[in-house]
Amino acid sequence: MNVQPAQDLPEFGTWLNAAPSTLMEHRGRPVVLAFVNAASAWCAQRLAELALWQARNPGKLQLVIVQVPRFDFERQPQQALKLLRRAGATAPILLDADWQTWRRFKVEAWPTLVLIDAQGRERDRLVGLGGELDRALHGLCDGLSAPLEDDIRGGAEMNAEPRLPLRFPTGLAATADRLYVSDTGHHRVLECTHGGRILRQFGLGTADMVNGSASEATFNRPRGLALGRDVLYVADTGNHALRRINLLSGQVDTLCGTGRPGAPVEGQLSQPWDSPLHYPLGVAVAENQLLVAMAGDNRIWSYDLGNHRLSWRAGAGGIEVRDGSGHLAAFAQPSAVVAVQQVLYVCDALGSAVRSMQLRGDLVQTLLGQGPWEFGNHDGPRSQALLQFPQAIAHSADAPVLWIADAGNGLLRTLRLGGGELSTVQLPRRLHSPAGLAVAAGKVFIAETDGHAVLCYDPNSGELGEVPIEE
Incomplete structure (x- = not known):
């Protein structure tokens, strides 16, 4: 198992729907960094799997989505945020417009999950789809105390979508x-x-x-x-x-x-x-x-x-x-x-x-x-x-x-x-x-x-x- 201190997130990153944060601030709680591309169906599927796990295990870990653009339009904060919300994403999203975070963590493919334990050490990586996601996430959280009430509730998204008759209509x-x-x-x-x-x-x-x-x-x-x-x-x-x-x-x-x-x-x-x-x-x-x-x-x-x-x-x-x-x-x-x-x-x-x-x-x-x-x-x-x-x-x-x-x-x-x-x-x-x-x-x-x-x-x-x- 690869256990080493994880790099931290960029100090002046662009956060799309949450206040800026660092991995240091989450010490004491496991973190999953999900490196995704908002336009990718594979990434949307991985985010759906993570959301399902979190719904079954509320508050046990902090998910941070790192949006790494493929297309020019994805570098625009509002468009990147909308594309991820279409897929149901509600976790804090960091826009990695210049791929700085991608390079810092030496990521090579979409989607990649970087699993960081409560002590701030990288424990594992899951690249692509498949793999034993449930086992990896449960292993990351083993031995920790029950989550706090604030962690279970989670933070509210900033600049939420308006309540309208339609929500992201497509077909x-x-x-x-x-x-x-x-x-x-x-x-x-x-x-x-x-x-x-x-x-x-x-x-x-x-x-x-x-x-x-x-x-x-x-x-x-x-x-x-x-x-x-x-x-x-x-x-x-x-x-x-x-x-x-x-x-x-x-x-x-x-x-x-x-x-x-x-x-x-x-x-x-x-x-x-x-x-x-x-x-x-x-x-x-x-x-x-x-x-x-x-x-x-x-x-x-x-x-x-x-x-x-x-x-x-x-x-x-x-x-x-x-x-x-x-x-x-x-x-x-x-x-x-x-x-x-x-x-x-x-x-x-x-x-x-x-x-x-x-x-x-x-x-x-x-x-x-x-x-x-x-x-x-x-x-x-x-x-x-x-x-x-x-x-x-x-x-x-x-x-x-x-x-x-x-x-x-x-x-x-x-x-x-x-x-x-x-x-x-x-x-x-x-x-x-x-x-x-x-x-x-x-x-x-x-x-x-x-x-x-x-x-x-x-x-x-x-x-x-x-x-x-x-x-």
Whole structure:
């Protein structure tokens, strides 16, 4: 076991949601430094595991999140804080904008947990996902006295998010007269009119995984939505599951997933829990199949709605932007998908890319994007155009155009299919991390995630307005 005095945190660091502190101030209590990247699904999963352990063991240790940016926009304190709060993070967050803390602790990968005992000595490190997290954390706390009441209560966050009807909305779906919203932070799915009046709420609003009627069922940070005939499919991200809402009866059930992350199992499933899933973010319907963007394993999967067969369609598993057929291709955290005829278009978040996959043959090609570390804000030919952390795509039924939510740049972009160039839509203002799109009735609906709002853009008039979501 590596036991040595730990370095301390930078004296003049940027704290996002708490008063500045040092490791010296926490002597007498174990500390876990979680080096994460807010844009990473793997890091979000590790933070969720830590939060679950802390809920079961309140006050036993102090968690400090060290946010180390991959993208330029993550160096902005407010945007970094919002991105972590989307994942449910409430622990003190230190923004390591220049990677100083990363280098001081000799960290080499996201996520890395540095475990520091009550005497201020580094006891262990957990790199990546997996590992015996429970055993390591319990070992860190063994032999210590019961936590104080103040430690159990924890400190209140500074500059808390406002209480609004929506909290970090993401996935959207729309028909000619209905708008469906994944109210991710409130763990529910809403059915609204285009004017914003809530008609139905699916889910109690508590983070759990329960099937049943609209008023009995529960979700956990639902994200992507896709409409089928009288059915709404949900990528229930926090539950690592695919869920289905019967829009006629309001009944919610589970198609696939166990409620916990794991390596999906190919084959015909006799029961939904026969295979785990790993951080599904986006979902689309094509030819009686659900196409799933699985961010946790960087692959595209399909679920056959007829025979309940789960199939690994494309992606090798590593974070990479590589073209090829099926398993020879590679994705970098696919976050959204849309099916257009015989093509699936994929929004590759960490690759700052838009990819295409032929539904017959599973050939993957890159439409936009230069690689996992190449990003920016440039319109023009596909070979030169750049995005930054795109989060959603949608298709215009009346035109060969893809709409792209360029979250890192706060922009709405368009790409004309068939060889067209990337263009920026001239909106009245910059968007606050858009992460959901839907096109219906000649309008583009935008989930302005960090603004806790849904917007409506009229391409004909150029008007942009908020959809007032309310009961």
